[in-house]
Amino acid sequence: MTGHRMILAARDEAADLAAFLGRQLRWDKTAAARLQADGEVVAVFTRPARFDVLAVRPCRLDEPAELDVTVAVGALLETIDEERGALTVPEPVTGPSWAGLLPPRGGWRPVAELPHEQVRRAAAAVVAEFRTRTEELAPADRTRAALDAIAEEIWSRTLPGTPLPLRAVHAAHALGFLRAPAPVTLLDGGAWLRMRTPLGSMAARRGGRLPGLGVTPL
Template identity: 70%
Template sequence: MTDQPELAFAEAGEAAELVAFLARQLRWDRTAAARLKVEGEVLAIFTRPARFEVLAVRPVRLNEPAGLDRTVSVGELVEALDEERGAVRLPGAVTGPSWAGVLPPRGGWRPLAELPHRTVWESATAVVAEFRERTEALAPDERTRATLDALAEEIWSRTLGATGLPLRAVHAAHALGLLRSAEPVRVLERGGWLRMRTALGSTAVRVRGVGGLGVTPV
């Protein structure tokens, strides 16, 4: 395998979808990194959008099986995506951030709930609207970083119904475009992790301890 292997996507338009997904990451952090893992015919792209304290996972089906584990610059990855050919020649590896060494477990997830898409979508838009309204209600001299951070923590630490999933995971999925499919949304649990899986990807968050973590050195 060369240092810049090329991966071809199984579905037309997937490269354009990935450009849009990764561009959302870059809006928060121009220096963002992504960990790429290929097992068989599935490429899993792991990212951690700034401020959310949530891992996002975007799976992509490939034309043929491969094996690869690499952390790359999100900006370089976007530039390497060829929308016309539906492929990507992977950029070189970078030193990964600390989160890239501790990923959610690959299997063994226990289902907690299946929710209608509309319920989850409305929860996401409601917390975004509440944050905006409460921010705008503050006097200009009260809109300090500490005040806004405390407000965000209050709102996005709430849970999605009785699932225990922090709303920051729902907010992240909404912001990354993972709630665009109208299919039901599933909440799953494994050890100290909770995961929200949609038809387009997942968000995962550690909620207690370190039990059940899948730790892989970068």
């Protein structure tokens, strides 16, 4: 399927997908994406650096397709034709290891429907607390290890009233998934939790961490 051109059902989805991939690259220039299509939707899976969750960005297709390939995010971004609402599948890469450990396609059980404002406020609180606590550190103490420790302590908490870790809420905010003012659905998939919004989903493993990030050209 390398080189295959896929036309999106809604032209403006190409620009949204490009913005999503661009946010990934700001965190990690070597980021990878796994593309899966089995019908009229292609799902783009990525792992936003440091958040330890998976992002899922679905895009509706003009024609059904079958596809399962891992590619470099930068290469995929370069193929997107926003004017025509299309993308071209770039050369595959091997790895990263998380790409072999995706959440299930089916079997999800709705747990709760969360008000949009509640989730937005929780994301804003995470950002504000992290900024305040890092600014309180002396310059000499503001090391990467210290910043990571603060982030991990905050992100390991759960969204009040749910088992969802705040890392998933923060990642959804950072990726632009909370822009649409619509309720957020929390789903249970056994070993996974999923936070679904109209613009995409975040998936987090229960009590576990995801494997590594790197990619290698085939």
